[in-house]
Amino acid sequence: MAWGAFSRSCFHCCKVRKVQSKYIPYFARFVGARTVQSRSYVGPQRSRSSSDADGIKVDFKNDRDFLGAAQNREIFGQVKGFYSEKFQTQMYMTSTATPNHKGEIPLVDPKSKAVFIFAHGSGTMKSSGRNFIVNMNTLANLGFSALSIDMPFHAKGPRTEEFNKVGYFMEWVRSIVLEAKKAGVPVVLAGHSFGPDVILEYVTRYPKDVDGVVALSPAGFTKELDWYQANVTEKMNFGGEVAENVEGSTWAGTMGPQMLWNKKKLADPTVVNPNLKVRILTGMREEYFPAPLDPTTGLPAGDNTVDVSIPLKEMLKNSVVTREPGIGHYLFDHIDQNGDHAVTRELLAVLGHNPQQIKSMIEEVRAAAENVLPTERILMKYVQDSLFRAWADANYGVGKIPKISAQHSDGLATKIINEYRFALKGREEEIFQRILSTKTTHPEFYVKYQKIIDAHKPNKVDMTLFPQYFFEVLAVAAGQN
Numbered sequence: 001m002a003w004g005a006f007s008r009s010c011f012h013c014c015k016v017r018k019v020q021s022k023y024i025p026y027f028a029r030f031v032g033a034r035t036v037q038s039r040s041y042v043g044p045q046r047s048r049s050s051s052d053a054d055g056i057k058v059d060f061k062n063d064r065d066f067l068g069a070a071q072n073r074e075i076f077g078q079v080k081g082f083y084s085e086k087f088q089t090q091m092y093m094t095s096t097a098t099p100n101h102k103g104e105i106p107l108v109d110p111k112s113k114a115v116f117i118f119a120h121g122s123g124t125m126k127s128s129g130r131n132f133i134v135n136m137n138t139l140a141n142l143g144f145s146a147l148s149i150d151m152p153f154h155a156k157g158p159r160t161e162e163f164n165k166v167g168y169f170m171e172w173v174r175s176i177v178l179e180a181k182k183a184g185v186p187v188v189l190a191g192h193s194f195g196p197d198v199i200l201e202y203v204t205r206y207p208k209d210v211d212g213v214v215a216l217s218p219a220g221f222t223k224e225l226d227w228y229q230a231n232v233t234e235k236m237n238f239g240g241e242v243a244e245n246v247e248g249s250t251w252a253g254t255m256g257p258q259m260l261w262n263k264k265k266l267a268d269p270t271v272v273n274p275n276l277k278v279r280i281l282t283g284m285r286e287e288y289f290p291a292p293l294d295p296t297t298g299l300p301a302g303d304n305t306v307d308v309s310i311p312l313k314e315m316l317k318n319s320v321v322t323r324e325p326g327i328g329h330y331l332f333d334h335i336d337q338n339g340d341h342a343v344t345r346e347l348l349a350v351l352g353h354n355p356q357q358i359k360s361m362i363e364e365v366r367a368a369a370e371n372v373l374p375t376e377r378i379l380m381k382y383v384q385d386s387l388f389r390a391w392a393d394a395n396y397g398v399g400k401i402p403k404i405s406a407q408h409s410d411g412l413a414t415k416i417i418n419e420y421r422f423a424l425k426g427r428e429e430e431i432f433q434r435i436l437s438t439k440t441t442h443p444e445f446y447v448k449y450q451k452i453i454d455a456h457k458p459n460k461v462d463m464t465l466f467p468q469y470f471f472e473v474l475a476v477a478a479g480q481n
Contacts, residue, residue, distance in 0.1 A: 058390035060423075063431055064478055067470040069386045077137040078384065079146075080105075081130070083156060087176055090156035092129045092148045094140040098376060099383045103402040108145045108183035111368075114211070114351055115180050118148035121193030122252035125243040128155035131192075134332075138344055142361040147180060151198070153251035164251065166258035170205055173198065177209055188212040188350055193219060193329065194252050196280070197259060200316070203276060204261040207269035212277040212350035216343060217329045219288040221262040222311050228288045262315055270318035278319035281346045282308055283327035283334075300328070322346070374413035379405040381417075391423055392416070425461075432461045435469050442473050 059065045080095040097109035108115045116139055118132040129148030136146035150157035152169065162168045181187055187210040189199035196215035203213055260266050270278055284303045285291065294301035309321035324342055327334045334342045340355040348354060353361075372380070381388045382401040392401045396416070404412060436453060438446040446453060449465055456462045 058386050060390040064474040078140045079133050079136050088158045090150040094136050094146045095384050096140050099379050101406045103383050108180050110183045112145040112185055113143045114186035115145040116188045116190050119191035119195035119198040123245055123249040125245045143365045153247040164254050166255055173202055186211040190214040192216040200261045201259045203269040204266050207273040214346050214350050215280045268317050270316050277350045278316050279346050279350045280321045283331055284323045284325045285328040287328045374410045375405045375408050378413045378416055391420055428461050435465055445473055
């Protein structure tokens with residue numbers, strides 16, 4: 001098994017999903033064309049202790065800060081990022097739990113149906129816990145919690161020598177799993193590409209720790225990998241131009257030979273623990289396995305000629321393996337023949353749910369949100385929303401909202417919410433007026449979008465061009481300073 005080569009080839013497939021979210025309408029379509037990993041804009045200035053998804057220092061009255069924070073919220077949604085000193089890595093969590101009086105939220109919402117812990121692929125500079133932000137927001141909207149982490153030698157993951165030993169690495173993963181289990185809800189491990197190796201190794205060693213496993217596009221566990229290396233490794237480009245993470249590739253290549261799950265050296269976890277639910281989703285055009293080659297390009301051009309479910313079932317007898325037609329290694333955006341999102345379908349299925357329940361799940365979460373008291377709502381908004389936090393700190397004092405919330409005055413909390421809505425509307429009106437004035441201040445921008453600008457209705461704010469104004473005017477100006 002050429003694990004080092006497998007891990008190096010993984011960097012081709014770490015494409016990052018596009019974001020479509022409901023949080024800030026005027027960024028939804030524009031940011032949808034950008035990847036989660038893209039942070040090329042010059043947005044709000046981060047404090048030294050802040051993380052990617054939160055902790056952003058924002059000036060509510062500064063246009064660039066305002067729109068930058070809006071974009072940040074659009075990207076991350078309900079996901080909060082932070083660096084964990086305890087686990088020595090960057091972590092991402094769905095921040096749906098009720099904060100305490102200090103504004104702190106638990107790692108896992110104890111009111112959620114279950115928690116999913118995601119493991120990302122290896123070998124690219126984009127391989128990170130951030131890769132699952134879209135899935136995590138989807139799960140949050142359905143009443144689940146979700147966590148993801150940066151793996152060793154990837155992004156902000158740990159980089160000490162002991163992580164080159166699979167036993168130490170597994171104990172580290174276990175410490176995170178056990179922390180999540182404190183919430184008292186079912187735990188499911190999920191991973192993509194090299195991620196399945198991590199989570200399947202985990203349940204092979206600790207078969208009774210978790211309730212379920214969802215392995216997406218597992219690769220590198222059979223001799224068929226040699227076919228991939230010999231035929232298409234250098235030609236394949238799964239996700240566009242993605243820089244390789246040599247450290248990450250080397251680490252994954254070191255881990256592979258030490259892993260036991262695919263060598264039958266330990267008991268089958270689905271036999272040891274009959275209650276463990278294991279679901280595996282793989283494309284029938286998986287690029288890591290033999291398939292007809294296009295005579296012109298030399299790339300795979302049809303369904304696999306091997307059934308990968310056979311070796312998987314040999315190692316995991318009671319697992320459910322689904323070979324999805326029409327897709328390869330990158331399957332996150334795939335809609336199945338029934339019109340369902342394939343990955344979400346598998347995540348739900350491992351806990352006994354199905355896509356037909358999605359509508360009722362969303363309605364259940366919305367109904368619960370409507371019953372949240374105003375004092376609790378402003379505290380949650382303060383924790384989750386950097387724009388609201390900036391406005392509240394400026395108008396009520398830094399860090400005062402948690403104390404106000406603790407007073408349990410719904411009247412005051414409602415007043416604060418209404419004031420913020422009024423202030424938010426006012427800022428949007430100011431920014432729109434500046435877009436209208438680009439005819440004189442930034443004529444190139446005005447000429448480019450003249451039809452849209454001139455078509456606006458009097459006394460109505462049109463936020464269509466907010467993203468373009470941010471990226472093409474404000475961010476450019478900031479970069480020149």
